[in-house]
Amino acid sequence: MKQTMHPISVRIEWCRRQSAQAHTESDIDEWRAEADGLRDALMGTDHTDNYQLCPPEVFSRYVLGFQDGTALLRATRVQRMVHAAASETPQPSRVGVDVLLGDVR
Secondary structure, three states: OOOOOOHHHHHHHHHHHHHHHOOOHHHHHHHHHHHHHHHHHHHOOOOHHHHOOOOHHHHHHHHHHHHHHHHHHHHHHHHHHHHHHHHOOOOOOOOOEEOOOOEEO
């Protein structure tokens, strides 16, 4: 069976490659901050306070990574719930029984 990577892991790897190809220290810092934001979203941690001391470009890239990572996690959860609901075996209908109240009609 083919193993697929989580979208956040793919994005972190992309940031790492971009950082390796960056030409300035500022660009490197920005790519690393974005990857850190993605990692924090994945790990359920938040280092926004630490990044507020950085230059505004670095801070905004951390926030971008964190927000995108959070959104990717939510999208993955919704996708799993939809998949689970779609693959669930339908239950036979119970005519005359109110399932929520347990009343027989």
